[in-house]
Amino acid sequence: MTATLATAAHAPAREHAHHHAAHPRRIAFIGPRGDGAPLAARDFGSKAAQLWRMSALGLNVPPAFVLSTALCGADRAPRVVDRLVEEGIAYLEQATGRRFGDRRRPLLVSVRSGAEKSMPGMLETVLDVGATAETARGLMRLTGNPRLAFDCWRRFLEGYCEVVAGLPRGPFEAALKDLLAAEGAPDERSLDPDALERLAATYLDLARNRFGTDVPMAPERQLADAVEAVFRSWNAPKAQDYRRLNHLEGLTGTAVTVQAMVFGNAGARSGSGVAFSRDPATGARALYADMLFEAQGEDVVSGRRQPVGLTRLEARMPEVAAELTAGVAALEAAYGDVQDVEFTIEEGHLFFLQTRAAKRTPRAALKIAVDLVAEGARTPAEGLALLDGVDLGAVATSRFADTAEPVARGVAASPGTVAGRVAFDTPAARRLSEAGDPVILVRPDVATDDIAGLALAAGILTSVGGRTAHAAVVARQLGRVCIVGCAALVIDGDGRRARLDTAEVREGEWLSLDGEEGSVFLGRRDVVLERPETELAIVEGWRAAAGG
Secondary structure, three states, rough: OOOOOOOOOOOOHHHHHHHHHHOOEEEEEEEOOOOOOOOHHHHHHHHHHHHHHHHOOOOOOOOOOOOOOOHHHOOHHOOOOOHHHHHHHHHHHHOOOOOOOOOOEEOOEEEEEEEEEOOOOOOOOEEEOOHHHHHHHHHHHHOOOHHHHHHHHHHHHHHHHHHHHHOOOOOOOOHHHHHHHHHHOOHHHOHHHHHHHHHHHHHHHHHHHOOOOOOOOOOOHHHHHHHHHHHHHHHHHHHHHHHOOOOOOOOEEEEEEEOOOOOOOOOOOOEEEEEOOOOOOOOOOOOOOEEEEEEOOHHHHHOOOOOHHHHHHHOOOHHHHHHHHHHHHHHHHHHHHOOEEEEEEEOEEEEEEEEOOOOOOHHHHHHHHHHHOOOOOHHHHHHHHHHOOOOHHHEEEEEEEOOOOOOOEEEEEEEEEEEEEEEEHHHHHHHHHHOOOOOEEEEOOOHHHHHHHHHHEEEEEEEEOOOHHHHHHHHHHHOOOOEEOOOOEEEOOOOOEEEEEOOEEEEOEEEEEEEEOOOOEEEEOOOEEOOHHHHHHHHHHHOOOOOO
16 A cells, blocks of 8 residues: 555545435545545544544545444344445445455455544454455565565454454464464564464464354455444443443444555554644643554554554654654644544555544643643633533642652553552452442553443553553543553462562552652552642633633
8 A cells, every 4th residue: 555545535426426315324435535525423423524534634544434323223224234335345446446355456444433422442443354365365465565464364363253253362362372482483573474374274263163153254244244343332331331431321323434454564664553642641732652663553552562652753764753743733733622643654654544532631631721722722711611521629730748669660651649459350449449448450451341440440550551552541531540561560360469570469458659650669658639720720710701
């Protein structure tokens, strides 16, 4: 793929005009000769609405089609969905010059969710749909990159087995771990094409022989199954918990966006990441980005791998870093609010895959609103609107009352200082919380499946993951102190204990977290709160002027 794959052209295609009239609320198109009018978030989800706008702003967006939220209900007719998907794939084939399921110029797609309001990490995604043993060889011929081809094939199998078939991740992770040991490779990025092809065969055998699941080899069946799995994820327990916690019960369903794949795993000049136009933890006016080279987007937001910051991108691809910085700034200017942007780099070409209003801590919300008004980007009335739902009476910075030497350090992902009793899973967090004590949820990584545990905890500590993983985003939104990527943390879940460097902590014992510095302390420390009086006085001035 090249940077010309997606364009900002939005003149409606004549060949699609009658489809728009026939299905006014069921399918929409983004990219070359896509829909001319903006997409309504209530009909096609916030993700697709913002994809359309990014493309209209001239940012490089891979072409996509979107199935409406109206199709998410119980009356969804498979034949109608199949017909719309067929129409959408024809559009993507025309836009990319590739064919879905082709053995020479194969088109692979991502299948992503998108409700009217953002629900980060709560709904499902399936990447690399259309990958088969045959199309992998076609992708190899097309790109000259056999490693990319077989990496996409094994990634699709992982995603299909976990998301679509609902199989447990553990056995597949164990198979990968065994292969890495046999190959003497530190991680999957070090596996050669032959090893990746063998891993894919192992996954197929695991699915079939251990779980009785046959992964379809027909790309059309794969796509139909992935679309259904994304619609079905609307009613998953974690999605229902998130809507309840965030008072989003009025949403009607998710849309499904099917988009041409761009490959962050295509080599050393490729990668994926997440960038915030300002620091969502403190509100500081600075680009806040995490990324992984040779990775797809799920590697970053899942929190399972340790990302790097913007400085590494600037060192390797300064022109891409400059383009990213300019694009994110343009999005903040267009929306008049802090943006959370997902991006992929394929062989030095930057693609924008998502933007949304950034989830932020209450402290950051206050500073951002005050700064946007001071910069002239918002009026005082709009600044007040940005603070709707923020309990300003509870906004404070915190610090420990005394000094101490940390036992370990990690990456500060959500600010604040907190002391609590250690819990290694949600049931333990619930038990300790019901006893009246604050809880520190300690995990290898925090998946969004842990939303109930996140809601119960006062703080979160993980051994891997980055500041922009979905779970860190949710922790910030909930106002929880969060430290990720603590390399000294080794958890023994069965023994209900963990090591922090040379120290040991057991479930129920006290830990203290400094989310400002990323520091971890043994025992219980006292916390001192300090209110941001200057910013609070400015907001009170807005209110007084509005009342006058």
